[in-house]
Amino acid sequence: NAGVTQTPKFRVLKTGQSMTLLCAQDMNHEYMYWYRQDPGMGLRLIHYSVGEGTTAKGEVPDGYNVSRLKKQNFLLGLESAAPSQTSVYFCASSYREIGEAEAFFGQGTRLTVV
Amino acid sequence: KQEVTQIPAALSVPEGENLVLNCSFTDSAIYNLQWFRQDPGKGLTSLLLIQSSQREQTSGRLNASLDKSSGRSTLYIAASQPGDSATYLCAVSGGTSYGKLTFGQGTILTVHP
Numbered sequence: 182n183a184g185v186t187q188t189p190k191f192r193v194l195k196t197g198q199s200m201t202l203l204c205a206q207d208m209n210h211e212y213m214y215w216y217r218q219d220p221g222m223g224l225r226l227i228h229y230s231v232g233e234g235t236t237a238k239g240e241v242p243d244g245y246n247v248s249r250l251k252k253q254n255f256l257l258g259l260e261s262a263a264p265s266q267t268s269v270y271f272c273a274s275s276y277r278e279i280g281e282a283e284a285f286f287g288q289g290t291r292l293t294v295v
Numbered sequence: 296k297q298e299v300t301q302i303p304a305a306l307s308v309p310e311g312e313n314l315v316l317n318c319s320f321t322d323s324a325i326y327n328l329q330w331f332r333q334d335p336g337k338g339l340t341s342l343l344l345i346q347s348s349q350r351e352q353t354s355g356r357l358n359a360s361l362d363k364s365s366g367r368s369t370l371y372i373a374a375s376q377p378g379d380s381a382t383y384l385c386a387v388s389g390g391t392s393y394g395k396l397t398f399g400q401g402t403i404l405t406v407h408p
């Protein structure tokens with residue numbers, strides 16, 4: 182079982198460039214989430230989705246956009262990357278609202294913005 | 296705003312020792328609490344999920360307890376092994392963290408042979 186798969190695993194961007202991070206899950210989960218993990222800050226929620234076609238802002242949404250056109254995919258976009266967005270990004274999914282059911286995380290995407 | 300604190304930040308023990316990791320949270324109106332394991336450069340693996348109505352959960356050598364009223368949870372690891380070396384994270388949902396998980400900073404555990 183693939184579970185939650187993130188693409189790419191590593192990326193280096195120049196300031197101002199754009200990119201899209203892809204999260205795919207094969208567990209038919211309704212709920213999907215994007216977190217970023219920074220030293221000393223822990224994991225913080227960027228955006229989340231409670232079903233196909235829906236998205237909502239999390240704790241730190243500025244500078245990011247998301248889309249959930251298909252139930253199995255949750256895309257995170259950076260329109261104009263900034264050094265402050267250097268981080269490790271994790272996607273997660275759950276059958277029910279996160280916290281009500283076990284959360285499954287991807288392996289992470291390490292992004293460096295120079 | 297919910298805040299989650301984990302103590303200690305780092306722990307180094309010899310193989311075979313029993314150990315306890317601590318997690319505290321400020322808003323006791325949580326829905327549940329999860330313990331995760333994170334290996335270096337890897338994602339998070341869920342270890343145990345404790346619903347707010349439960350007091351503890353067990354999985355193999357792991358036992359997690361929850362005391363909502365005092366805002367505390369502990370993760371007990373019995374007979375530690377070098378393979379247990381990782382960062383352990385606790386996260387809560389519900390209350391001011393409704394709809395999302397709020398994570399602690401983690402405890403870095405090293406079990407040496």
